[in-house]
Amino acid sequence: MAVKAVGRPRPKGGGAVPFAALFWRLPWLRSLLLLTPPLAWFVVIYFASLVLLLVTAFWTTDPFTTQVVQVWNTSNFERILNEPVYHDIVGRTVLLAVLVTLTDAALAFPFAYYMARVASRRVQTLLFAAVLLPLWASYLARVYAWILILNHSGLLNWSLQSIGLPPANIGYTNVAMWVVFSYIWLPFMIIPTYAALERVPESLLEASADLGARRWRTIRDIVLPLALPGVVAGSIFTFSLTLGDYITPVLVGGAGSTFIGNVVFSNIGIANNIPFAAALSTIPVAIMAVYLFIAQRLGAFEAL
Amino acid sequence: MEGLWTRWLLRTWVVLILLFLFIPILLIFLYAFNTSNIQSWPIPGLTLKWFSSTFDDADVRTSLSLSLQVGLIATALALVLGSFAAFAIHRMTWFGREVVSLMFILPLALPGIITGISLKAFFSFDGVPLSLLTIVVGHTTFCIVVVYNNVLARLRRTQGSLIEAAMDLGANGFQVFRDITLPLISTSVVAGAMLAFALSFDEVIVTTFTAGAQNTLPLWIFGAIRLGQRLPEVNVVVSFVILVTIIPVVIAARLTGGGGAARVPAAR
Numbered sequence: 001m002a003v004k005a006v007g008r009p010r011p012k013g014g015g016a017v018p019f020a021a022l023f024w025r026l027p028w029l030r031s032l033l034l035l036t037p038p039l040a041w042f043v044v045i046y047f048a049s050l051v052l053l054l055v056t057a058f059w060t061t062d063p064f065t066t067q068v069v070q071v072w073n074t075s076n077f078e079r080i081l082n083e084p085v086y087h088d089i090v091g092r093t094v095l096l097a098v099l100v101t102l103t104d105a106a107l108a109f110p111f112a113y114y115m116a117r118v119a120s121r122r123v124q125t126l127l128f129a130a131v132l133l134p135l136w137a138s139y140l141a142r143v144y145a146w147i148l149i150l151n152h153s154g155l156l157n158w159s160l161q162s163i164g165l166p167p168a169n170i171g172y173t174n175v176a177m178w179v180v181f182s183y184i185w186l187p188f189m190i191i192p193t194y195a196a197l198e199r200v201p202e203s204l205l206e207a208s209a210d211l212g213a214r215r216w217r218t219i220r221d222i223v224l225p226l227a228l229p230g231v232v233a234g235s236i237f238t239f240s241l242t243l244g245d246y247i248t249p250v251l252v253g254g255a256g257s258t259f260i261g262n263v264v265f266s267n268i269g270i271a272n273n274i275p276f277a278a279a280l281s282t283i284p285v286a287i288m289a290v291y292l293f294i295a296q297r298l299g300a301f302e303a304l
Numbered sequence: 305m306e307g308l309w310t311r312w313l314l315r316t317w318v319v320l321i322l323l324f325l326f327i328p329i330l331l332i333f334l335y336a337f338n339t340s341n342i343q344s345w346p347i348p349g350l351t352l353k354w355f356s357s358t359f360d361d362a363d364v365r366t367s368l369s370l371s372l373q374v375g376l377i378a379t380a381l382a383l384v385l386g387s388f389a390a391f392a393i394h395r396m397t398w399f400g401r402e403v404v405s406l407m408f409i410l411p412l413a414l415p416g417i418i419t420g421i422s423l424k425a426f427f428s429f430d431g432v433p434l435s436l437l438t439i440v441v442g443h444t445t446f447c448i449v450v451v452y453n454n455v456l457a458r459l460r461r462t463q464g465s466l467i468e469a470a471m472d473l474g475a476n477g478f479q480v481f482r483d484i485t486l487p488l489i490s491t492s493v494v495a496g497a498m499l500a501f502a503l504s505f506d507e508v509i510v511t512t513f514t515a516g517a518q519n520t521l522p523l524w525i526f527g528a529i530r531l532g533q534r535l536p537e538v539n540v541v542v543s544f545v546i547l548v549t550i551i552p553v554v555i556a557a558r559l560t561g562g563g564g565a566a567r568v569p570a571a572r
Binding site for chain 2: 034035039042045047049056068110118130137140145147151187215240241247264268274
């Protein structure tokens with residue numbers, strides 16, 4: 001709670017005393033002084049950038065000089081709507097984001113369930129650390145590891161051959177992207193799911209058992225609904241991070257693996273068409289806005 | 305309530321997931337000692353030769369030095385701005401509080417590519433040349449959130465009664481801050497700084513938009529992997545980056561009892 005400094009003048013306090021007294025009389029002044037520098041940073045740099053991005057999306061570039069022409073028009077959006085190639089790219093990005101989210105939810109749930117409801121206190125702590133470490137271990141390193149595993153002479157094919165199976169050449173395909181994204185974002189799904197499962201009161205499970213529900217019935221009717229906000233909270237990360245990624249498609253994807261982010265980036269670099277890139281980048285923002293709205297309805301924000 | 309069978313199934317699942325999570329990371333460390341310069345499995349033998357050649361590589365050293373500079377400056381800025389924001393929000397009672405706190409979290413909620421391209425559009429519009437400074441601006445923006453989250457979480461858990469007691473005993477505002485508040489929050493500030501540095505040291509998406517001709521270490525790695533060049537050195541550098549990002553996180557987790565590192569950094 002807001003406890004204001006009571007500025008009782010004391011000779012030893014030095015120069016701080018008048019300020020303390022001033023803050024005591026005007027408590028909002030302290031908040032204002034503290035808030036100004038970070039707020040200024042966000043408003044002047046970050047918000048100005050976001051607003052500019054939105055405005056830039058309605059500008060165009062001169063095809064000859066590649067200079068930005070600051071004339072309000074919707075040609076960038078028309079181009080995205082009319083050219084089927086962009087529909088494919090948006091569709092592919094969203095589809096893969098959904099697939100990765102579902103995969104991670106399926107992988108994470110039993111793991112989080114074990115952590116929250118079966119493991120001893122000590123094992124719980126160890127597992128928590130074991131999930132946090134890969135989460136923080138370099139993103140690029142973890143993508144790169146999969147290049148080593150999935151390539152033609154990598155660990156995967158070696159393992160398959162050593163048990164007498166034919167090699168699986170999934171390196172540089174959309175399947176590789178699916179595996180790598182699911183791998184990279186898995187900890188983001190485990191942590192909120194675990195947190196939600198841990199909050200399920202034991203008494204509810206006992207009540208359910210007392211009323212004659214079998215184990216699976218209890219899981220389906222009690223545990224799953226109560227854990228859902230946690231899973232949805234995790235899905236915000238897995239979905240949003242996949243949607244906005246373009247590094248993984250470059251590194252482990254193939255010819256047909258272009259994501260929204262890749263088109264955005266190539267329009268920044270080679271084509272130097274910032275207005276078009278800006279228009280494209282509003283798509284993930286719009287998708288995320290809808291997603292966050294649904295997630296909020298499902299109670300995911302309380303589980304974050 | 306779980307039967308013996310369910311327990312065993314769950315246990316097997318947990319082991320499989322742990323293998324899935326850790327085999328790739330352990331594999332990278334192993335490849336760093338690979339005698340061959342061809343990245344295939346199984347590796348023919350172990351050697352230390354790539355460590356010295358990587359350290360002698362001028363490009364790697366330049367990128368490392370840039371990454372360290374960016375990380376340290378961005379962390380320092382984020383430390384000041386993030387703590388200020390946390391203190392202000394903690395004391396605020398008016399309605400704008402929710403809006404402002406949502407604002408500080410936005411760089412985490414939006415995909416990194418949005419932060420990247422909007423900063424790029426901003427710099428290009430203002431005619432700011434891309435440099436160390438623009439990289440720092442990008443990193444600071446998402447590092448602020450990490451410090452802010454950690455300090456705010458600690459302030460919420462801090463008992464107001466301690467501060468009231470100090471004031472009843474005649475301490476002035478400065479003394480309360482120095483003797484009570486600061487010791488109570490110091491570990492969360494340090495933890496926030498550690499996480500901010502780890503985040504900055506590994507960041508690649510926003511950096512690709514805000515860096516000019518210069519390479520941070522992740523940009524060097526990204527370029528080398530994409531071109532398939534100098535992969536033995538990539539193995540060494542990547543192992544090094546894993547260690548550099550994990551060590552501060554372990555320290556941060558110890559300081560905050562695990563909570564700090566779990567407040568998920570989605571600013572990628």
